[in-house]
Amino acid sequence: MILKSAVQVLMLLSVMLLVSSPVFGFESLYSDIKAARVGDIVTVIITEKTLASNSAKISTGKETKFSTSGEQGTGGLDFIPGFSVSAEIGRGHEGSGSTERRGSIIGRMAAVVVDVLDNGNLVIKGEKEILINDEKEILVLSGIVRPEDISTNNTVYSTDIANTQITYKGKGLVSSGSKPGIFARIIGWFF
Numbered sequence: 001m002i003l004k005s006a007v008q009v010l011m012l013l014s015v016m017l018l019v020s021s022p023v024f025g026f027e028s029l030y031s032d033i034k035a036a037r038v039g040d041i042v043t044v045i046i047t048e049k050t051l052a053s054n055s056a057k058i059s060t061g062k063e064t065k066f067s068t069s070g071e072q073g074t075g076g077l078d079f080i081p082g083f084s085v086s087a088e089i090g091r092g093h094e095g096s097g098s099t100e101r102r103g104s105i106i107g108r109m110a111a112v113v114v115d116v117l118d119n120g121n122l123v124i125k126g127e128k129e130i131l132i133n134d135e136k137e138i139l140v141l142s143g144i145v146r147p148e149d150i151s152t153n154n155t156v157y158s159t160d161i162a163n164t165q166i167t168y169k170g171k172g173l174v175s176s177g178s179k180p181g182i183f184a185r186i187i188g189w190f191f
Contacts, residue, residue, distance in 0.1 A: 034150045035122060040113045042124060042150060044141060046158045048105045048166060055098035064089040105168055111141055121146050124161070140167040 067086035111126030
């Protein structure tokens with residue numbers, strides 16, 4: 001009787017292991033659920049901060065001096081007065097300029113695996129669109145992820161994505177109101 005129960009338990013465990021194997025399309029209850037195939041979803045934690053600066057300074061100068069003089073004529077040429085001419089010409093330029101640009105995007109979004117490369121790396125792409133008070137914000141992300149960079153809770157940091165392309169743009173009254181008008185853009189184009 002005890003032997004029969006033990007055999008039944010072993011058969012039940014064998015069936016459970018067989019059914020939960022990936023061959024039948026089921027994941028084990030004890031395995032991590034991580035994106036690995038086309039169509040799987042991975043959560044991307046976006047933590048992008050950029051800072052770029054550039055500065056230049058120039059200083060040039062040139063100075064030219066010229067002078068000549070002549071004495072009054074003597075004898076039959078005493079009608080020629082004495083003269084003196086001098087001139088100084090100088091030119092200088094000093095200029096400086098600097099630029100600094102900062103950017104920061106922090107957030108979370110889901111991306112879909114669109115391809116699996118021969119080496120096992122995953123090509124992902126995600127798009128998020130938010131509409132608030134007629135102002136549309138669109139965030140698009142794509143890149144290549146190594147499976148080992150995906151954590152056990154199926155998340156990956158944007159800094160671990162290769163060939164990352166992140167586009168963030170807005171459409172609506174606020175974004176169009178912050179752009180210069182057509183007249184200002186034409187003047188800026190000429191000058």
